[in-house]
Amino acid sequence: MVDWLLVWGVNTVAGFVFTEVLAPLAKGALEDYIKDFFKDSIKDFTGLFQKDTLQTVVGKALKEFLQLVQQELEDAEISEEQLKTYTTPFDQFINNKSVKEILGSAFQYDFQAIDTKKLSQTWYQLDLISLPQGFDWEKVGKRYLKKVKAIIRELDELRATLDSQNLEAIKQDTKEIAGIPTEFDLRRYQEGLQERYSNLNLDSLDTSVYDYREKLKVWQAFIAQNVRECQEYLPQVYEIPKEHQKRLRESNQLEADVNPEEWERYKQVYYQQPICSVLDIVNDSQTYPYFVILGDPGSGKSTLLQYIALNWAGTPLNNVIEQPIPLLIELRTYIRNRDSGECKDFLEFFHKGCGIVCRLNQHHLHERLKAGKVLVMFDGLDEVFDPAKREEVITDIHRFTNDYPKARVIVTSRIIGYKPQRLRDAQFRHFMLQDLESGQIEDFINRWHELTFTDEADKLRKRERLQRAIETSSAIGELAGNPLLLTMMAILNRNQELPRDRPELYNQASRLLLHQWDVEQKLLENPRVDSVTIDYKDKQAILRQVAYFMQASDKGLAGNLISGDDLEKILTSFLKSTEVNQPRTVARLLIEQLRIRNFILCFLGADSYAFVHRTFLEYFCACEFVERFGKRGLGGGLTLEELKTEVFGKHWQDESWHEVLRLIAGMIDTSFAGEIIDYLMAQNGEAQKFINLFLAAKCFSDVRNRAVIGITSTNLLNHLKGLAKYGDKERASSQEEYKLNEENYKLIKRIRTQAVAEIATVWKDDPNTLLWLKTCVESDKTGYERQAALEEIAKGWKNDPDTLPLLKTYAQASDDWGVQVVAVQELAKNWKNDPDTLPILKTCVQAAGSWSVRRIAVQELAKGWKDTPGVFEFLCDHAVNDPFERDHPSNRNPRQYALEGIIEQYPSHPQTLLLLRDRALNDPDEEVREFASKKLKELDK
Template sequence: MLDWFAAWGVYSVTGFVFRDVLMPLAKGTLEDYTKDFLKDCIRDFSGRFEDNTLNTVVGKALKEFLELVQQELEDAEVSQVEVEEYSPALTKFIHNSSVKGILGSGFQDECSSLDTQGLGNLWYQLNLRSLPEDFDWEQVGKRYLRKVKALIRESPELREILDSQKLEAIARYTQESAGIIPEFDLRRYQEGLREAYGNLRLDSLDTTGCAYNALKLWRIFIAQNVRKVHEVLPQVYELPKEHQQRSREKDQLDSEFQFGELDRYQRVYSEAPIQSVLDVINDKQNYPYLVILGDPGSGKSTLLQYLALIYAQSPLQNAISLAIPILIELRTYMRNRDLGQCQNFLEFLHQSSGAICHLNQHQLQEQLKAGNVLMLFDGLDEVFDPGKREDVITDIHRFTNEYPDVQVIVTSRVIGYKPQRLRDGEFHHFLLQELDEKQIQDFIYRWHELTFTDEVDKTWKRERLQRAIDTSKAVRELAGNPLLLTMMAILNRNQELPRDRPELYHQASRVLLHQWDVERALIEDSRLDPKTIDYKDKQAMLRRVAYFMQATDQGLAGNLIRREDLEQILTEYLRTIDVNQARLVARVLIRQLRERNFILCYLGADYYGFVHRTFLEYFCAGEFIWQFKETQRLSLEGLKTEVFGKHWRDESWHEVLRLIVGMIEESRFAGEIIEYLMNQEGEDEKFMNVFLAAQCLEEVKNRREIEATDKRLMDCLKKLQDYVKIEYSYRRNIISWEVSGKAVTAIAITWKQDPDTLPLLKQLIQSDDNGGVQCAAIRELARGWKDEPWLFELLYNCAINDPFKRENDWEDNPRQIALERIIKLYPNHPKTLTLLHDRAENDTDEKVRKFAQKKLKQFTQNH
C-alpha cells in the first residue's frame, strides 16, 4: 500500500491537525470513497485505479478542503486546541454521501460554483459541533474550487481521464438528439430550478438602476390567501376595486351594480372562508386538482416558482422524499408543440427546448405513476388562441386520467377564463386575494431587510413606505397587488410617497400597459395589420377616456363609460397615429385593456370602468396637465376657475385636484392655485376649500418658493382651530367642533417638520377645552410621533386627566381617544392592563367605562 499521507502532501503541511480524519481512507476504504466522490464526474471506473491517479487526487482535494476549514476556524479566532476537537465532526461530515457529491462536483468541467449552502445545511442537519458564527462556507467553497482546478491542471493523467469523459458526453448528446434517453439527474434538476427561479425577476420594474441579484424569491415570498370559487363568473370578480371594497364593508353590492343572479353569486363568494393558499395546496387529499385564478400581477407564477424552489432548496437526501415539482409554462409548451418538438408533456420534459432540465421520460413516468410528482401548469390564459387553449386543456385532462395520483395545479387570469372543462375534470377553483395589511407589512419588512445594508437608511425608507400606504387610500388600494407593491418598494428608494405618487402611478401604468403588448393581438387577427402601439399611446388614450368620464352626468364618482363612447375615443386617437382599420383595432385594444393590462373592467349592461379608481384619477389629472403644459388649451386662469373653481366642493374630485398640483412643476403656479382656493367662500361647506388647499400644499415639492402662501394658509388654519369659540354664541353644534378638529389635523400633517408644530399639539392637549381639538391633537401625536420615548407617558396622562367637563354626547372623549392609542401602540407595556382596569371601573364618563370594559375583555382573551 502506498504511503497515502506522503502522496497527498499531508506531511508537508505545518500545523495540519486532521490526520485522524484522513486515516480511515488510507487504511483501505479509499477506493470506494473515490468512486462515491467522483461518481458524477466519471461514469466508468474500470481500469482507472492501476496508477492510483484518482485516489491521489481525491486525497489531495480532501486535504485542501480540510486545510481551508481549519484556516476558516483559525480566522474566527478558534484556539488550536478547539480546532483539534472538530476532528470527529469532520470525519463524519466528509463521509456523508451528499457531502462527497458536493465536493466531487468541483471536478466537473462546467462547475463554476460549489453548493456551499448545501454544505452548511448538511453540517446543521448532521447535528455536528457548532461552527463559529462568522464561519463562511461560501469563502471555503470558492477557495476549494480554485484548488481543485489547480489539481486538474497539475495532473496530466487526470486531465486525460476527464477529457475522455467530455468525449463520452458529446457522444451521449449526439445519441440523445437522435432519440436516446437522457439521465434522471435530480441534483442537476434542483440546480436548474434554482437558476431559473431563484432570483426575483425585477427587470421590467426596476427603473432606478439598482441591482437586486441577491434578492431570492424564497426569502421575499408572501403566501397569499384564497377563497374558493363555486361559480367562475368573471363579472362577479371584475367590479372596480372601490366597489369591491364597499361590498366587503357593507356586505352588499352597490345598487347600480346589482345584475340579478350576479348579486347572489357575489354573496356566495364573499361568504366563502379565506384560507392560506399553501394550506389548500398541502391538502392533497381534498384538493388533488386545483386551478389558481388571479389578476395580473397577483402572484400566480411566483406561487408556482416558490413551490418548485421548496424542492430545489432541500438537501437531496430530503428532497427524495418530496414530490418532484414539474413546472411547465404552457405558452412555451404550445409553441414547441406547434413546432413539432413534442406531442405531450413528457416529451417536452424529455427533449424539447424550454424545459428547465431534460428528464428521462421513462424514469419520470415511474415517478408519475407512483404519485411522486407535483405538476404545475402556469399561464393557461397565456395561450391566446381559443383552439390551442382547448388543446392544452385536453392534454391536461389526458394527463390527469393517466396519472390520477399526481397533484396538478393550473394557473390562469380570471378574466377570459372558461371553467367548464376543468371543472368537469374535478378541478377545484380558488381565487387569489389581495395582500392584507399584515402581509403588506411583512413584505415591506423583508424587502428592506434584504435590499438595504445601512440600518438608519433601511429603517427610514421602510417607515416611509409603510406610512405612505397607511395614510393614502389611493396608494393602499394599489399595494394589495404584489406586482404594484414591489414597484412601490423599488420607487421608494428615491421617491417620497405619497407626495410623489404621480410618478408611482406613471410607472405602475407603464408596467401594466407595457408588459402585455397589443402587437401580438393584432398579428393574431388576420384582418388587421400589425402596428406598434406602445404604453405611451395607451396612456394618451386613457387620459382621453378619463377626461371624457369626468364630464358625464355621473362624473368621477360614477367611474362609468359606455362601450360606444369608449370605442369612439380610442378610434379617434388611433386615426391620429395613422392606424388602419382604427375601429377594429380599438375593439382589440378594449379587449386587451380589460383582459391583459388590468386597467379597464366590464361592468355589464355595455358599460366599462377603471379597475382601480386611482388610474381614473391619475389619467384625468394627466389630461388637464397635458392641456395646460403641452397643447396650452388650458390657461392657468382656466385651470383655477374651470377646474378647481368648479370642482372643489365635490370630494370625489379632491384627489384629482391634488394630483394636478403635484404634477405642475412650477411651484409658483401651484401657489396661485392654493391662494385661489383660500379666497373662496367656504363656510357653508365647512371650509372644505381651506382644507383642500392644505392638502394641495403637501403636494408642492419646493414650498420655500411660495413661503408667503405657506404662512398665510397656516394662519388661516389656526383661526379655524378656534372656530368653535368664535362661533359659540350662535353655532353650538357639531359643525364648529368638527371644523376646529380638522384644522388641528391639517396643521399637524402639513407642517409636521415645522419646529413649532409639536409644542403646539402638546399645548392644545393640556389647555384647550374643545374636545374636538384635544382629540385631533392626541390622534396626530400618536400618528406622527409614535416612536418617541415620551409618547406613552403623555397618552397615559391624557387617559386619566381631563379637567374639562364634557356636556355633548356626540363629542369624542379625549380620555377614550388616548386609551385607544395606548392599546394600539403599547399592548405589552406593563402599565396598559392596569390602566384598562382603572378606566373600566373609575372613569366618570359611562361611554369611556363601557369602552374600557369591552377592550379589557378582548385584551384578556388575546393575552
C-alpha cells in the same frame, strides 16, 4: 439505535463468517461507504430514498455478496478454519473504492452484468490471500445481480421505479421517442428551477446601473398573500359594467347569466368567507387537492408558484424525499409547444418540450404521478388568449386529474375572462388573492431595504420615507396593495421622495410600464408596416386621450373600461396626426400587442381593455386637463376660471374625482394651485361633511412650493383647527343623550379625527404642529381630537424622546378611555420590544377602569405575544377569575374578551375546548355562557 446487522439479516444466517466485515459499517461507517457505493450508478433517483433506506439497501447487498463469496469458498472445499482467514482480506476488498462502485452498479436500471473481470483484477492488485482454484467470480457476479433485483422488489420505494424489466422497456421507448434518453435527474431539476426562477425579474422595472438586483431572491422578498374562497362569486367580474358582462358572455368568456338576487346572495357568502394565508391552502393537501388561485395582473400569482417550486429546489434532496416534486408548467409555453407538434400532453411536454428548465423522463414521471408524489402547477390560464384553446387546455387539465387522481394540482388565472364552472365540476376549489395588508406591506418594505441597501442611514431614511408615503396617501396605499406596483414604488423610492411629488411618482411608474410596451419591435415584426417610431411622449399622449375618453363616458372615472373599437379609433386618430403611414394597421398591431401581454393597459376579454390599475386612469386623466390648461389662450385650452369652475367646481363633491383633482394641483404652477385651494375653501361644504376643506388640504399637500402661498396655508390651517373642535356645543351630558344622538356623534368624531390627521400630515414639518398636538392630548376635556392627536404623534413622531413616555403615561391611566385605548394600541404596535410594554398590557387587562381598554389590551396581548411563555396561561386565568360584575347593560365582560383572544390565537390548543366547556357551564355571566356555547358549536363544526 438501529441494529443494522439484524435489519440486514446477518444474525439470521447460520455459520456466516463475514459478520466481522459488516460490523464496522453497522456501527457508523456506512454513510461514507454509500457515497462510493452508488457513485454514478443511481444518480437519477438517489433523491427518492431516505437515509435509512440507503443504509438498508447497501447493507443487504453487501450481506448477499459476502454470503455468495462464502458459498463459493465452501464449494471449493475450504475448511471452517481456513474460511475465517478470508475475513480480513474481504474486509479490505469491499472497502476498495473500485469494488464499491462495481457492487453499486448492479442498481443501475439498464445494468446487464457485474464487471467480474475487474473484481478479479482488483483482488490480485491488492495482493490479497490467494483464492482457491475453481473460485468463480462470474458465478458470484450473476448470483449477486439476481439478489440485488430481489432487494429492489422487496422495498416499495425501489420497486416501482427500478423494476429492471420495466426500466429496460422504458429505455427503449425513450430512445425511440427522443433519440437520446431523457433522464430523471432530480438534482439537476432543482438546479434548473433555481437558475430559472431564483432572481426577482426586475429588468423591465429597473433600468438603472445598481447591482442590487443580483442579490434579490424570490424567496427573500416573497410575501405570502391572503386569500378568500370564491367558489360561487367573482367580485371583479360582477362589479364591471353590465354591458361588458354581456360582451363576455357573448364571446364565451363568462358563464350564463344569473339572477341578480342570486348573485347578491353569493356576494354575501363570499364576504363571509374567512381570510387566510395562501400558504395555508397550499400546505393543506388533504382538504385542497385541486384548487385555482385567481388575481389581478401583478397580484403575485406566478411569484407564488415560483416560490413553491424554489422552496423545494432549495432543500437538500435527502430532506425532500417524501415531498411532492413540483412541476411548474407555464401554459402559454405549453400551448405553443402543443400547437407546433412538439408535445401532445403535459407528460410529453416535460419530457421533451422547449422552454423547460430541465426535462424529466415521462415514464418515471408517470410512476410518480400515479403514486401522488407530484405537485403540478399550471400557471397563467388567462395567457391562453384564444377562448377555444383555453377550453382545450381546461379539458387537458381535467383529463390530467382523472388520469392521476392522487397528484395535487394548482391552476392560476386572472379573473376577467375566467370561467370557473368546468373546473368546479372537476372538484377544484377557487380562491381570490387579496391585496396586501398594511402589515404585509411593511414586512416587504423592511425586507426590501435590508436586501438592497448597504448604508444604514440611507436605508433607514428611505424605508421610513416609503412607509410614510403609503400611510399618508390613500392613492399610494391602494397601489401598494398590488405586489408588482409595490415593488415598482420601492425601486422609485431609491432616487426620489414619493409623498411630496406624487405626480412624478406616477409619471415614473408609468414610464417603467410603458418601457415594456415595445412598440417598435412589434412593428418590425410585420413586413406590411414601414419603419415607425413611437416614443415615450407619444405613448403618454395616447394614454391621456384614452383616459379622457373613459372619464367622459357615462360611468366617468368609475368605469375603467374601453372597447377595442373605441381604442382603435383613438390610436388611429393619434397616428394620423403624427403622419404615420397605414395608421389603422399600426393601431391594430399595437392593440394586438396589448392582447398578448399586460402593459399599462391590459386586455379584459370580449374585445375590451382597461388600465392595469385605476390609479393610472386617474393620473392620465389629470395629465390631459393639465395639458389643456397649458394651452390656455390657445384654441381648445382651459382658462384658470374654467379649471376652477368646470373641473374643480363640478367634481369636488365626488370623492371618486379627488385623486384627479389633487394630481392637477400638484402638476400646475403653485400660484394657480393656491387660487384653486382658495376657491375650495370658499365653498359651503358643511352639508357634505366639509369635504371641500379636506380636499383643499390634500391638494395643498401636493403643491410643489408651499412657501409661495403662505396666506393660503395659514387660512387653511385655521379652518382645520376649527374643525378639530367641531361640535363642542353639542357634547352629550349623559349616556342616554348620547344614544339619542349617536349618528350625530359619529359625524363629529369623523370630522374631528380627519381634521387632526390632515394637520399632522400636511404640516408635519412645521415645528408648531407637534406642540399643537400635545396640547390637544393634554386637554382636560374628553374629545375625539385627543385620541386622534395621540395617534398622530405615535405615527409621525416615533423618534421624538417624549413620545414613548407620553404613551406609557396614558396607557396606564387616563381620564379619557378613548385616549387610553389609543395609547395601548400604539404601544403594542410600535414598541413591542420595550420591556415595559408587556407588563403595562397585563395591568390593563386586569385593572383598567374601562371595559373597552381591557378588551383592546386582551386583543393586543393575544395577537402580539402569542408565543411568549406564560401569556396563554395568563389569558386562561383571566377568562376564569376576572371579578367583573355587570353594573350597566352596556358594559361588556372582560372574561368574554379573554375567551375571544384565546379562540382567535390558540384554536387548536388542547386547553381551549376544555376552557370553553367550563365557561359554557359555569360562568356566572349569562352572556359569557352563551358566547362560550356558541363558539363550542362552531369549533365542533
